[in-house]
Amino acid sequence: MSGFDSSSETSRRHWPDARGRYGAFGGRFVPETLMYALDELERAYRESQSDPVFQAALADYQKHYTGRPTPLYFARRFTEHLGGAKVYFKREDLAHTGAHKINNALGQCLLAKRMGKRRVIAETGAGQHGVATATAAALLGLDCDVYMGTEDIERQKLNVFRMRLLGARVISVDSGSKTLKDAINEALRDWVASVGDTHYVLGTVHGPHPFPMICRDFQSVIGREAREQILDMEGCLPDVLIACVGGGSNAIGLFHEFLDEADVAMIGVEAGGTALTPGMHAARFAGGAFGMLHGALSYVLQDEYGQIGDTHSVSAGLDYASVGPEHAWLFQSGRVQYVYAMDQEALDAFQLCSRLEGILPALESAHALAHTTKLAPMLPRDKVIIVNMSGRGDKDVQQAMRFILPEEGDQP
Amino acid sequence: MNRIIQRFAELKARGETAFIPYITGGDPTLARTEEIILALAEAGSDVIELGVPFSDPVGDGPVIAEAALRALNGGATLDRILELVARVRRRTEVPILLFTYYNPVLVYGAPRFARDVAAAGADGALCVDLPAEEADEYKATLDAAGLCTVFLVAPTTTEERLDRIVAKCSGFVYYVSRLGVTGAREDLAADLREAVARIKRHTDKPVAVGFGISTPEQAAAVAGLADGVIVGSAIVRLIAQLGDTPETAEKVGEFAAMLVAAGKRRE
Numbered sequence: 287m288s289g290f291d292s293s294s295e296t297s298r299r300h301w302p303d304a305r306g307r308y309g310a311f312g313g314r315f316v317p318e319t320l321m322y323a324l325d326e327l328e329r330a331y332r333e334s335q336s337d338p339v340f341q342a343a344l345a346d347y348q349k350h351y352t353g354r355p356t357p358l359y360f361a362r363r364f365t366e367h368l369g370g371a372k373v374y375f376k377r378e379d380l381a382h383t384g385a386h387k388i389n390n391a392l393g394q395c396l397l398a399k400r401m402g403k404r405r406v407i408a409e410t411g412a413g414q415h416g417v418a419t420a421t422a423a424a425l426l427g428l429d430c431d432v433y434m435g436t437e438d439i440e441r442q443k444l445n446v447f448r449m450r451l452l453g454a455r456v457i458s459v460d461s462g463s464k465t466l467k468d469a470i471n472e473a474l475r476d477w478v479a480s481v482g483d484t485h486y487v488l489g490t491v492h493g494p495h496p497f498p499m500i501c502r503d504f505q506s507v508i509g510r511e512a513r514e515q516i517l518d519m520e521g522c523l524p525d526v527l528i529a530c531v532g533g534g535s536n537a538i539g540l541f542h543e544f545l546d547e548a549d550v551a552m553i554g555v556e557a558g559g560t561a562l563t564p565g566m567h568a569a570r571f572a573g574g575a576f577g578m579l580h581g582a583l584s585y586v587l588q589d590e591y592g593q594i595g596d597t598h599s600v601s602a603g604l605d606y607a608s609v610g611p612e613h614a615w616l617f618q619s620g621r622v623q624y625v626y627a628m629d630q631e632a633l634d635a636f637q638l639c640s641r642l643e644g645i646l647p648a649l650e651s652a653h654a655l656a657h658t659t660k661l662a663p664m665l666p667r668d669k670v671i672i673v674n675m676s677g678r679g680d681k682d683v684q685q686a687m688r689f690i691l692p693e694e695g696d697q698p
Numbered sequence: 699m700n701r702i703i704q705r706f707a708e709l710k711a712r713g714e715t716a717f718i719p720y721i722t723g724g725d726p727t728l729a730r731t732e733e734i735i736l737a738l739a740e741a742g743s744d745v746i747e748l749g750v751p752f753s754d755p756v757g758d759g760p761v762i763a764e765a766a767l768r769a770l771n772g773g774a775t776l777d778r779i780l781e782l783v784a785r786v787r788r789r790t791e792v793p794i795l796l797f798t799y800y801n802p803v804l805v806y807g808a809p810r811f812a813r814d815v816a817a818a819g820a821d822g823a824l825c826v827d828l829p830a831e832e833a834d835e836y837k838a839t840l841d842a843a844g845l846c847t848v849f850l851v852a853p854t855t856t857e858e859r860l861d862r863i864v865a866k867c868s869g870f871v872y873y874v875s876r877l878g879v880t881g882a883r884e885d886l887a888a889d890l891r892e893a894v895a896r897i898k899r900h901t902d903k904p905v906a907v908g909f910g911i912s913t914p915e916q917a918a919a920v921a922g923l924a925d926g927v928i929v930g931s932a933i934v935r936l937i938a939q940l941g942d943t944p945e946t947a948e949k950v951g952e953f954a955a956m957l958v959a960a961g962k963r964r965e
Contacts (some may be wrong), residue, residue, distance in 0.1 A: 305831070315800055317757035319874065322854035366841045461763065467754060474756045481854070578801045579754065581827070591775050592805030593753040674964075 288584025296612045298545040298621065301612065306307050308496020309618065310576075311467050312611035314494040320474070328496040330401045335503075340400060347392055348428040351425065352382045354507065355512035358515035358672070364640040371525070371665035373658060375645070375675040376540060378514050383418050385648065386508060386536045387676030391418035391487055393504035395426050398485035405429040405484045409473040411438055411466035411532070412603035412650065413445025415489030416679055420454035422487075428475055430454040433472045434466040437446040438602045445681050463596050470580050490533025491610035494581030499611055512672055513543050526661065527552045529674035530605045530622065530653040532568070534610035536676035541622065551623070554613060555657045557599035564589075569626040570609045571617050579608040585617070600629040600689065601649035601682070627656035635659055636679060647683065648677035701821045702869040706742050706904045706925065712875030716744035716926035716959045717917075718906055721934050721950075722765035724774025726942035728782050734937065737951030738794035742958040749927065750779050750862070752797035757826040761931040763914060765938065774813075776802055780784045780818040786796075792887035794820045795848060795869070801804050808836045812843040822869050824844025830859070830866040837866055850874050851897055852919040853889075864901035870926055871897055876886075890923050896956035914960030921961040929957055 301308045308340040314324055334340040335532040348354040357377045365373045378386035391408070398406050405426050410416030416432040423430035432449055436458045439446050449456050469495075477486040490500040491505070513568040514523050527544060529537035531554035546548040559567030567573060577586030579594055587595040587607040599605040627635075635655035639647050647655055654673050662671060679686070719738050723731050733818050735746055751766035752775065752776055758766070776798075783794055796815060803811050803825055815823060822845045828836060830849050838846050846869030851860060853875060863872055873893060897905050906926025911917055912962055913932075920927045940946040 313832060314829065315832060316797035316829070317852075317874075318829065318855060319757075319852040321829060321859065322852070322856065325856075461760075462753065462767070471754055471756050475759070478757070522770050575805075578804055578827075580756070583804075586801070588805065589799070590805070592802035594771060594801075597960075 297685045299542060302495060302499055304455060306499070307607050308612045308615035311614040312495055312498060313583050314581060315583070316494045316581045317478065319478045320494070321434045321482070323477065324494055324496065327358065328399070328516040331397060331496055331500050334397055343434050344393060344396055346509065347396070352381065352388050352392065355566055356380050358512055358519065359518070360472065361643050363637065364693060365662070367638070367642055368659060368662040370663040371661070371669035371671045372667070374516065374524070374670065376508060376563050376672055377675050378680035379645070379648065379651070379675045380534065383421050384416070384680065385414040386505060386539060387415040387418035387489060387677070389397055389507055389539065390501045390504040390535060391415065391422045393421035394485065394487040395419065395428060397544045398428060398487070403428070403478070403483055403485040405431070405485050407431045407433065407473050407476050407484055408467065408487045408489060409433045409469035410489065411469070412447070412601065412648070413438065413442040413681060414603060414641065416454070416456070417445050417448050417452070419487045419489070420449045420452035424452045431476070432456050433459050433469040433476070435459045435466060437464040438466065438469070441685055442518055442681060443684070448633065456603045465597070465602070467579070467594065470608050471524070474580070490535040491524065491538050491612060492533045492580060492582055492584070498582065498612055499532060501535050502538045502542060502612065505535050506542040507543060507643045508536070508539035508674065509543030514542060516670065516672060522670070523547055523550055524672045525549070525551060525665070525669040526671045527674070528555065528654045528658050528671060528678060529659070530555045530650045531606060531609060531613060532557070532606050532650060534613045536674050538610060539628070540672070540674045545621065547636065552620055552621070553661070554625040554659060556624060557604035557626040557653060558599060558696060559598040560629055565596040565640070566598050567626070568605050569605060570607070571624040572626055577608070577653050582606050582608070584611045584612045584614040600632060600685070601653065603648070603650040604653060625657055627653040631656040633686065636682070636686060637690060645675070646679035646683070647675055650684045652679070700844055700869065702745055703789065703962040705793050706870060708743065709925070710772060710904070715924065715960050716904070716906060717954070717961050718745045718747055718926050718928045719743050719954055720747040720749060720928060721937065722751055722762060722769050722932035722934060723765055723779040723782060723932070724769030725765040725767065725937060726773050726946070727772055728774060728778055730942055730946055732782055732786055733947035735786050735952050737788060737911045737947040738954050739790045741951045741954035742962070743758045743792060744926070744952060745793045745795055746795045747795050747930070748779070748783070748822070749794055749955040750776055750802060752799035752802055754798060757792055758814065759931060761935050762936070776806055777962045779812055783820045784809060795846065796820050796823040798823065801824045803836070808839045811907060812839040812845060820845070822848060824848040824872065826850065830863045831864055841868070846882040848872050853893060860897065860900050864903060865904055867901070867903055870904040871901060872928070873897060873907045873924070874907055875907060882962070890920065894924050914956050917961035927961045
């Protein structure tokens, strides 16, 4: 366990270890039929990292196709309204397809091509990762099947149609809780049987090693850009980073670059749902315990027998019973603070940001904004917060309409 | 001596193949599972694979995944399944292997799991999603309790990993083949013969095969090639069709007897 001690001089940025562990978390817990595929993937990924042709292709697509770097935006009216620290938004909502998910999907689809696979599969909750994978598959000429829970299909009809327009097949999953975790189960079952010609584009920093590492590496472009941008705009590093945490890919993408900067505080915001009682939320660090789901040791919402619990969140993208193993390690070591925002708080922040900044945030990102509205007023005006605007909220408009009643003044 | 090891030794001496049915504990009910185990034992089963249901069984197809859900909805827990094993053990000496996923064992605690499984009278365990590389503590605690530890080998398992896996197996090695498509029996037999031979080059432990064997003809074909024949989904599907009736156990026993009759013969 060398390097796990939080006081060690070893960088936090060099994890995982050879077994895919982040301290006591992570690893590779899958049926034997998948072990070879994971070994093959890890080998191919490590080769691609030192291949200048692959890296150049990735950089080219990021710049000319995704539209990177995404802006770092000073949210002036949001800041003035809160009356405290300066709030910047890292605008991943402006990346092609409208969320950070494209960073990982594009990287993994390029990897799939390099490995000679003709087909990719993906799971999706909010639909953003499904759309991103369908997009990258269309771009690169790969067949694409996306697994999605029937409850999420109902909540995210727009994204379902987008995926179909992009040529992907959306396969509805009617088992279990009919949400993200069940979609992952089905994608894993597909992959067990199809591994010869198929790559599984897992959409977050969870799952068996090497997925959490690969996804993090493709997402950490967010933090690298943000560092350069804030140094340019403020002449200093940020004081606080805030991001929502479902599986945790947008958060790790922003945080990773700064993990060794002791003066940069980091806050991950989970979904508090409607109440912190089992089945009503997805706050794994508040209500979960050590366990193993989908191939990785982490914090898991589960019962006393290790059966996985039901979850709830107004945002499909945060509605998951476990959390990326690197987050579990960052939580345990105290490097990152994890809090939660309730459904209603997120909906309030969703409206506030829309009105003050003309930016409709994804309901996932609205959880990060909700915590920002609590924290920023308590900090002096010379402090700097960067919030990861992980996705845009157009996909959530229908969902939001169910909860948000127009106020008097809004009536025509 | 452990019942699973002993049974394979006896079968080897007689030149017979083991018949190993899988059922999900608590499907359709815990009481019915008890009757089914007794019927399977009566029919000549050599080891019963008893599934401890898990909410997210990624290694199972829809038939067994749905059985797990039915069992959980009916209130099956690890505690209750161990009580069931203890009741069954008073009435039969048939070897019992618990078949589960890692999280329920992890949460229960491996040392406590080993102690309680042994106390209930089960003879070993298999965790589908616990690879041999991660199983040092688990293996040590089950060994100390006198329990067998079974691990899976797949067609894609490399030679290097095969060594590690068979070293961790006791009782038998579970070969899970994905080549079981209909109409390909000739090829299947050839592939399977080579696959079993490959494992045998690494170990002298018994090798049992499960690959979607659902008919007496398939059981007979595999029996000539391996030390054990595992039948899972076909039996679980039959239980689902029969439902919770007084005849369920008897009919499952009749089906098992046909498979045993076909599978016991060496080629």
